[in-house]
Amino acid sequence: xxxxxxxxxxxxxxxxxxxxxxxTVKGMNFFDPHIHMTSRxxxxxxxMADAGIVAIIEPAFWLGQPRTSAHTFKDYYSSxxxxxxxxxxxxxxxxYCTIGLNAKEANNTALAEQVMELLxxxxxxxxxxxxxxIGFDDQTAAEERYYRLQLELAKNAVLPVQVHTPHxxxxxxxxxSMEIALEHGLSPDQLIIDHNNEETVEEVLNKxxxxxxxxxxxxxxxxxxxxxxxxxxxxERIMINSAADWGISDPLAVPKTAALMKARGISxxxxxxxTYQNAISAFSQxxxxxxxxxxxxxxxxxxxxxxxNSVLRGGQQPRIDRSSIIIx
Amino acid sequence: MNExxxxxxxxxxxxxxxxxxxxxxxxxxxxxTIKLANCPEHIYLVFSxxxxxxxxxxxxxxxxxxxxxxxxxxGFQMRTWDTHRLARVRLLLKLRGLEKSRYIVVLHxxxxxADVHELVxxxxxxxxxxxxxxxxxVCAEGIRTNIGLIHxxxxxxxxxxxxxLDDGAWNQLILKAIFxxxxxxxxxxxxxxxxxxxxxxxxxxxxxRKAASRSISRTVLQLLDLREKIFT
Numbered sequence: 001x002x003x004x005x006x007x008x009x010x011x012x013x014x015x016x017x018x019x020x021x022x023x024t025v026k027g028m029n030f031f032d033p034h035i036h037m038t039s040r041x042x043x044x045x046x047x048m049a050d051a052g053i054v055a056i057i058e059p060a061f062w063l064g065q066p067r068t069s070a071h072t073f074k075d076y077y078s079s080x081x082x083x084x085x086x087x088x089x090x091x092x093x094x095x096y097c098t099i100g101l102n103a104k105e106a107n108n109t110a111l112a113e114q115v116m117e118l119l120x121x122x123x124x125x126x127x128x129x130x131x132x133x134i135g136f137d138d139q140t141a142a143e144e145r146y147y148r149l150q151l152e153l154a155k156n157a158v159l160p161v162q163v164h165t166p167h168x169x170x171x172x173x174x175x176x177s178m179e180i181a182l183e184h185g186l187s188p189d190q191l192i193i194d195h196n197n198e199e200t201v202e203e204v205l206n207k208x209x210x211x212x213x214x215x216x217x218x219x220x221x222x223x224x225x226x227x228x229x230x231x232x233x234x235x236e237r238i239m240i241n242s243a244a245d246w247g248i249s250d251p252l253a254v255p256k257t258a259a260l261m262k263a264r265g266i267s268x269x270x271x272x273x274x275t276y277q278n279a280i281s282a283f284s285q286x287x288x289x290x291x292x293x294x295x296x297x298x299x300x301x302x303x304x305x306x307x308x309n310s311v312l313r314g315g316q317q318p319r320i321d322r323s324s325i326i327i328x
Numbered sequence: 329m330n331e332x333x334x335x336x337x338x339x340x341x342x343x344x345x346x347x348x349x350x351x352x353x354x355x356x357x358x359x360x361t362i363k364l365a366n367c368p369e370h371i372y373l374v375f376s377x378x379x380x381x382x383x384x385x386x387x388x389x390x391x392x393x394x395x396x397x398x399x400x401x402x403g404f405q406m407r408t409w410d411t412h413r414l415a416r417v418r419l420l421l422k423l424r425g426l427e428k429s430r431y432i433v434v435l436h437x438x439x440x441x442a443d444v445h446e447l448v449x450x451x452x453x454x455x456x457x458x459x460x461x462x463x464x465x466v467c468a469e470g471i472r473t474n475i476g477l478i479h480x481x482x483x484x485x486x487x488x489x490x491x492x493l494d495d496g497a498w499n500q501l502i503l504k505a506i507f508x509x510x511x512x513x514x515x516x517x518x519x520x521x522x523x524x525x526x527x528x529x530x531x532x533x534x535x536x537r538k539a540a541s542r543s544i545s546r547t548v549l550q551l552l553d554l555r556e557k558i559f560t
Binding site: 074078081082083085086090121122124125126127287288 | 372373376377379380412441442443444445446447473474475476477
């Protein structure tokens, strides 16, 4: 027998944690500046577009298994500026990426040397909005070497840097990442320090860096904690992302957190800054991110539409009817 | 393509580019073409870098431009071209004087490291490349991708497939266009390369669609009607 306590019929107040709260942020645009779509499905793209995500950044990362050849890195980078970008456009989502050698694989120094030779060929491509995600994992000497080399690359190419901070010994790794960047003459506002928590945020903000928070179940930030942090620190230089990947993660983390912030009384302007505008401000320093490319709301990829040509281009994907068991 | 037509096309594209690109941007672009003349490998950098230097906007073409293009290269049109795509093709044309093996190495490397928009420019310019037969397998590979924008660059307003692909690759292009609901009328030579193998595939396609109670495009039926005129 069904229990009717689960039905939302308009007479009962919504639970403060109900998914239906997403309706309260309907019409808002969201920007997820860290998500690994390579590891996600088309269903995710559809639900993300439905929830108001208009643009994303996919940082180059570790695919879950170490690569053994520079060619697989090359193909991966190519897919980030090729196939994945096109796949996103089919769902009306503008896809950007950051290109870099991640910390884990920097430890394979023979391979890392070859990958470093590839990077200059990719960092000046259209829609590459930074070097990333780079930084520390185990905090080894090899990781430091390639972090420094890539900071130099960012400096020369005048690109923002998306910095991955380690899971273990996070606070020390975060501080070290910032100190090294300053040592190389980068400006703090050129760096987006990612995966912050309550222990790291203050120092990151005080030093003038962008502070990104990853809303990721069990291992990183929960969004209730995020609401508390936004109440405490405001919106300046703070942004959130999902970092959704091949692990148990949530591609709707940004709109869900926006809804939670709204339910907990945070102003719409602060929500807009944290879930949209600040990421745009930080990464548009690359000169490769133009909000006009995704601000025109429509069901098609407007960036591929040219003046006087109203025909859909690029093969918009048809929708399947999720309310039916019929597959036609 | 003979040398005279190449020269005329080159001049026309130069004019169109000059009219569609701002003065400062144009100066930067001209500097790059001079560098390219001294070091052809400079194209690897400038091919990507131009996105940050030239404003991307749809090309404004005059009726005279369109007529001239049709006279020089029937079927070829620049309806969906933007300034970046035109600039890239102008850069490619600057490589013409290279010795064959070096030319081919440079071109393959551009394909190999290209992003989507660079691929669109590359595939869209196949008809202008030197050693046209050499690019058959490259074109066939482009048809094999699933990126719609690349299919459009190869299929729409582009005479290369019609003139150079063998029947096998041409038939794949037509079938892929039909399966992907593309604008068949924009394919240069769509009705012009009917062959027995293509007809047999199309008949199978029509039978499959009927069995699945799915619609069949009128253009496909027209194409099949045509076979009776050709083969009976």
